[in-house]
Structures are given as C-alpha cells and as structure tokens.
Amino acid sequence: MLENILHQFDMLNTISKLSICLLLTALGTGLLYLILFYILRPIFRRFERDIAIVTLNVSAYPALTVFAIFGLKITFGKLVSADLFGAIEHILTPILIITISYWSVQLFIEVFIYYLKEYTKKTEVMWDDVLLPILSAVVPVIIFLGGGVLVISSFGVDLSGIWVALGGATFVLGFALQDILSNFFSGVVLLIDTPFRFGDILLLEDGSIGMLRRIGIRVTQLYIFSNHCDVYIPNSVLQGQKLTNLSRPTSLYYNSIEIEIPSEGNLEDSKKLMQEIVLAHPDTLGDMDAKLEVIDRYYNAEGSDAALVEQQEVGKSRLLAEQEVNLKLEEIEQALESLVVTVQFAEKGGLTQDERENLQQEYLAILELFGFQVIEATEDSRAVVNFEEYNEEGLIELIRQWYRIWLRDPNLLDDDQYFISEEWEQKINLLKRRAQRLYQKISNPQADETRLDDYVIDIIKWIREKLKVPRKKWQEPQIRMIGMNHDESSVYLELQIGFFVDDIKLEDGKRGDRVRSQIYQEIFSNLRNTYLNWNGIKPIGESESEDNGNAVDASINQSPVSSFVQTGLDQTTAKQGFAFYLSVGRNKPGVKSQKTLKG
Numbered sequence: 001m002l003e004n005i006l007h008q009f010d011m012l013n014t015i016s017k018l019s020i021c022l023l024l025t026a027l028g029t030g031l032l033y034l035i036l037f038y039i040l041r042p043i044f045r046r047f048e049r050d051i052a053i054v055t056l057n058v059s060a061y062p063a064l065t066v067f068a069i070f071g072l073k074i075t076f077g078k079l080v081s082a083d084l085f086g087a088i089e090h091i092l093t094p095i096l097i098i099t100i101s102y103w104s105v106q107l108f109i110e111v112f113i114y115y116l117k118e119y120t121k122k123t124e125v126m127w128d129d130v131l132l133p134i135l136s137a138v139v140p141v142i143i144f145l146g147g148g149v150l151v152i153s154s155f156g157v158d159l160s161g162i163w164v165a166l167g168g169a170t171f172v173l174g175f176a177l178q179d180i181l182s183n184f185f186s187g188v189v190l191l192i193d194t195p196f197r198f199g200d201i202l203l204l205e206d207g208s209i210g211m212l213r214r215i216g217i218r219v220t221q222l223y224i225f226s227n228h229c230d231v232y233i234p235n236s237v238l239q240g241q242k243l244t245n246l247s248r249p250t251s252l253y254y255n256s257i258e259i260e261i262p263s264e265g266n267l268e269d270s271k272k273l274m275q276e277i278v279l280a281h282p283d284t285l286g287d288m289d290a291k292l293e294v295i296d297r298y299y300n301a302e303g304s305d306a307a308l309v310e311q312q313e314v315g316k317s318r319l320l321a322e323q324e325v326n327l328k329l330e331e332i333e334q335a336l337e338s339l340v341v342t343v344q345f346a347e348k349g350g351l352t353q354d355e356r357e358n359l360q361q362e363y364l365a366i367l368e369l370f371g372f373q374v375i376e377a378t379e380d381s382r383a384v385v386n387f388e389e390y391n392e393e394g395l396i397e398l399i400r401q402w403y404r405i406w407l408r409d410p411n412l413l414d415d416d417q418y419f420i421s422e423e424w425e426q427k428i429n430l431l432k433r434r435a436q437r438l439y440q441k442i443s444n445p446q447a448d449e450t451r452l453d454d455y456v457i458d459i460i461k462w463i464r465e466k467l468k469v470p471r472k473k474w475q476e477p478q479i480r481m482i483g484m485n486h487d488e489s490s491v492y493l494e495l496q497i498g499f500f501v502d503d504i505k506l507e508d509g510k511r512g513d514r515v516r517s518q519i520y521q522e523i524f525s526n527l528r529n530t531y532l533n534w535n536g537i538k539p540i541g542e543s544e545s546e547d548n549g550n551a552v553d554a555s556i557n558q559s560p561v562s563s564f565v566q567t568g569l570d571q572t573t574a575k576q577g578f579a580f581y582l583s584v585g586r587n588k589p590g591v592k593s594q595k596t597l598k599g
Contacts (some may be wrong), residue, residue: 117132192516273527301525312416363438
C-alpha cells in the first residue's frame with residue numbers, strides 16, 4: 001500500500017508535490033504545537049520544580065521554527081531545481097542559525113544560569129557568585145558572534161581575510177585594553193584566592209571602612225560607611241593593596257576606651273563597676289550568665305531614652321534566646337562526638353548491616369535535635385531522601401526565634417534586618433545540606449565506610465567555626481590600669497576598658513561607635529554620683545548626714561558606687577573631680593583615644 005501511495009505521488013506534477021509537502025510540514029508543525037502546549041505543558045506543571053516548564057516555555061517557539069525550517073529545506077531540496085533550491089537555502093539557513101543561536105542563549109540564561117544562581121546561594125564559596133555574572137554576560141556574546149560568522153559563511157563569503165584582520169585587530173586591542181585586561185585577571189586572582197566574601201567589611205590602606213558589594217570584570221564595588229556611597233576600585237589597584245578583612249574569622253570586633261579617675265577612688269570597685277556596665281550592654285560579648293545577672297541594673301535610670309529602655313528589654317530577650325541556642329548546640333555537639341566514637345569502633349573490621357542500622361538510628365536521634373525529620377520518597381524509580389523541619393524545640397526553630405527577637409532591636413537599620421535574616425537562613429540551608437549529605441553517607445557508606453568518622457568530625461568543625469562560633473574567655477570585658485596622670489592639684493589613674501561588639505557590619509559599621517558611646521555615658525552617670533557629696537562618700541548603710549550635718553542625697557545611698565571612694569574627699573578635691581567628669585575632663589580628655597581593632 002505504501003508503495004502504491006509513493007507511486008501515485010511520483011505521478012503528480014511538481015506544484016502538486018510541493019503543495020502536499022508544504023501541507024505535511026504544516027500538519028507536522030501543528031502536531032508538534034499540540035504536543036508541546038496541550039500535552040507536555042499540563043504534565044510539566046505538576047512537577048514540584050519548575051525547570052521543566054521553564055525549559056518548555058523557552059524552547060516551544062524556537063523548536064517549532066526549527067522543525068518548520070527543516071521541513072521546508074527537505075521539501076524544496078527534493079522538489080525544486082538546484083538553482084532555486086540554492087536561493088531558498090540562502091534564506092532558510094541564516095534563519096535557522098539565528099533561531100538556534102537565540103534558542104541557545106535563552107536556554108543558557110533562563111535555565112542554566114537561573115538555576116545555577118539558586119545553587120550558588122546554598123554554597124559557601126564566593127567564586128561562583130562572581131563567575132555567573134561574567135558567564136551570563138560573555139557566553140551570549142560568544143554564541144551570537146559564532147552565529148553571525150555562520151550566517152556570513154552561509155552566503156558564501158570567504159572569511160580568511162576577516163580572520164587575518166581580526167588577528168591584527170586583536171593584537172592592537174591587546175595594547176589598547178591592557179588596563180582592562182589587567183583588571184580582569186586581577187579579578188580572577190581575587191576569586192581564586194577568595195580572601196573575602198560578599199558582605200565582608202574591609203579596611204583599606206587609606207583608612208576607609210566599607211562593605212564588599214561585588215567583584216566585577218573590571219572593578220570591585222565597595223559601600224563606604226562614612227560617606228554613605230559606593231566606591232568602585234579597579235581590580236588591579238585593589239589587588240595591590242594591603243586589605244584587612246574585619247569580618248574574618250568572625251564578625252565581632254574589639255573596641256577600647258581610655259578614661260581617668262581620681263587616685264583617691266577605690267580602684268578595684270571602680271573596675272568592677274565598669275566591667276558590670278560593659279557586661280550589662282546587650283551588644284557586647286561576655287559570659288552569658290554574667291550578662292543576664294547585671295543587665296537589669298544599668299541603662300535604665302529615670303529619664304532614660306525610651307529607645308535605650310527598649311534596647312535593654314529586647315537585648316535581654318535576645319540573650320535568653322541565644323542561651324537556649326547555645327545549650328542546644330552543646331547537646332548536639334556532644335551527641336555528634338559520641339557518634340564519632342561509635343563510628344570509629346564500628347569501622348574496625350568493616351561495617352556489618354546491624355552496625356549500619358545502629359549508626360543510622362543514632363544519627364536519626366541527632367537529626368531530631370537539629371529539628372529535621374527524614375522523609376523517604378520515590379521519584380522516577382529511584383529513592384529520594386528529603387529533610388523536613390518539624391520540631392519546635394529543635395535547633396533550627398530556636399535559631400529562628402533568636403534572630404527574630406534580634407530583628408526587634410530599635411538600633412538596627414532596614415538593611416540590617418535583611419542581612420541578619422539572609423545570613424541565618426543561608427546557614428540553616430547549609431546545615432540542612434550537610435546533615436542530609438551525612439545521612440546519605442551513613443545510610444549507604446559503600447567505599448566511604450572507613451571515613452564516616454571524618455565526615456562526622458567535619459560537620460562538628462563546621463558547626464563550631466561556621467554556624468555559630470562559641471563565646472570565648474578572651475572575649476570578656478577587660479579593665480586595665482595603663483598609667484597615671486596629674487595636674488596641679490590631683491593625680492588621676494588611667495584605665496583602659498576593652499570589650500568586643502557582636503557584629504561589625506550592622507548599623508552601617510557604626511554599631512561599635514554607638515555601643516562605646518552608651519557605655520561611656522553609663523560609666524559617667526554612675527561615677528558622677530560619687531562626687532555629689534562634697535564632704536566625702538558616705539559608707540553603704542548610713543542614711544544620716546555626714547560629720548558636717550548636711551543631708552546626703554538618697555540616690556547616693558542607693559547607688560552601687562556609694563562606697564567606691566572609701567576615704568573621705570576634701571571639698572576642693574571632690575569638686576575638682578566632679579568638674580572633671582562633668583566637663584569630660586577640662587584639663588585632660590575623659591576619652592583620650594578610641595581604638596577599633598579586629599579581635
């Protein structure tokens with residue numbers, strides 16, 4: 001029957017054959033349209049991920065065009081004369097090349113780059129964040145240039161002369177664009193070395209402090225806090241500078257204040273007061289229990305700014321939430337360390353099936369502490385393991401409760417709330433990926449069964465160094481006597497107050513300045529009360545007047561600094577001391593220097 005149809009087709013004239021072939025091409029294109037839009041589209045819409053439907057949307061019309069052009073080329077190649085076919089082919093081939101080039105660029109940008117960007121958000125390296133913008137800018141140009149060359153070749157143009165001219169032009173451009181090329185390769189070197197990440201705070205050689213926004217092909221973009229503006233530095237210039245990364249290894253940073261107190265004062269009690277004031281500030285580092293013990297004692301005097309009172313209330317809630325996170329982290333780390341011992345014992349002689357199941361059950365208990373529930377499913381005839389968050393008392397939910405309280409801090413800027421949320425959600429996603437990867441290793445160790453303990457140790461190390469760095473003893477406030485000073489009538493003791501602030505990038509890099517100012521004001525407010533009794537400080541517990549019969553201010557009796565000067569001050573010395581603090585040191589500056597050093 002088929003032979004009969006072909007014989008009858010051969011008996012037709014050329015116009016009839018051409019009409020039938022064009023009709024078949026149209027029908028084939030229509031059938032492909034129905035398949036793409038009415039069969040595949042509803043199916044792809046059911047998928048959880050949208051990569052299939054996006055690929056279909058990008059490919060539908062280019063695929064129809066390519067199919068139609070190939071049908072036309074086959075039709076005209078069989079039924080028309082060679083001369084006519086050559087003329088038609090000169091039209092169809094460029095259209096086909098342009099269509100395929102456009103199709104390739106759209107697939108690259110809308111599918112490959114888009115989903116690779118989603119992947120890079122879950123990784124900890126920086127080079128992929130910079131490489132993708134470069135690829136998305138360069139690859140489409142290369143594809144279109146290649147398509148353009150093929151289009152020109154399809155018209156029979158000899159390109160040998162063009163290649164020679166292009167080689168000469170490249171040689172000339174190499175000299176003309178040497179600065180641009182230098183900046184480009186400097187940017188590549190910065191990516192390979194990865195000395196910083198986006199969002200890190202950098203100290204430049206000129207003393208400017210800024211946040212790294214992006215590394216481009218030619219320049220690096222920094223946001224300078226002091227000027228509230230973006231600065232663009234050529235990559236070659238930046239590579240040649242000595243840069244200090246204030247965000248590494250942690251985002252906390254060191255501040256110090258130098259003040260003077262009269263030598264008649266009780267040095268040890270004065271140091272204790274200053275240390276408590278620093279600890280009572282919610283944005284400084286220190287022993288968590290000690291901070292919670294003293295946080296209600298300071299920064300809450302009558303007439304205090306409402307924002308300061310709110311800062312302390314939110315700060316206390318934040319510290320309590322962070323304490324819960326720390327306790328849960330300790331519990332998880334202990335469980336993981338126990339798992340390491342179990343794995344090391346089981347690895348001797350190889351893992352049996354029972355040992356694998358025991359390890360899996362022990363790790364499932366740890367996942368519950370994280371707040372993950374393992375959901376096993378089957379997709380495309382293969383087993384897939386997904387992690388779902390379900391435990392309100394798990395680490396993940398405790399972290400979210402903690403940073404959401406932090407977002408209520410009245411001192412935070414709008415950008416700070418975005419930074420905090422993005423940072424911790426990214427860490428949660430990374431933790432989820434690492435926990436899932438370890439689960440897969442434990443469930444199916446295969447060739448890695450002798451290295452399972454190394455994988456567990458790696459996740460312990462990541463939790464301690466990347467997820468949340470535990471507070472250290474050396475981060476607690478330090479009060480040191482660094483010297484003495486004097487004027488015509490008094491001698492002053494020079495003290496240095498050193499403390500760490502929790503995050504350098506918040507409040508446009510000025511969080512430390514605010515904390516330092518508030519600490520100094522609170523110290524000034526408390527120590528000033530020491531000098532309100534001109535005839536000496538009354539010991540704690542007395543409520544009557546001093547030897548001269550004058551009444552003592554009740555606020556002095558209740559003040560925690562009421563015994564800081566154990567020997568009575570004569571009237572002249574007391575007035576001089578009070579004047580010293582009231583004027584922030586008319587003879588000597590109350591704050592002699594302010595240092596910001598990275599800890």
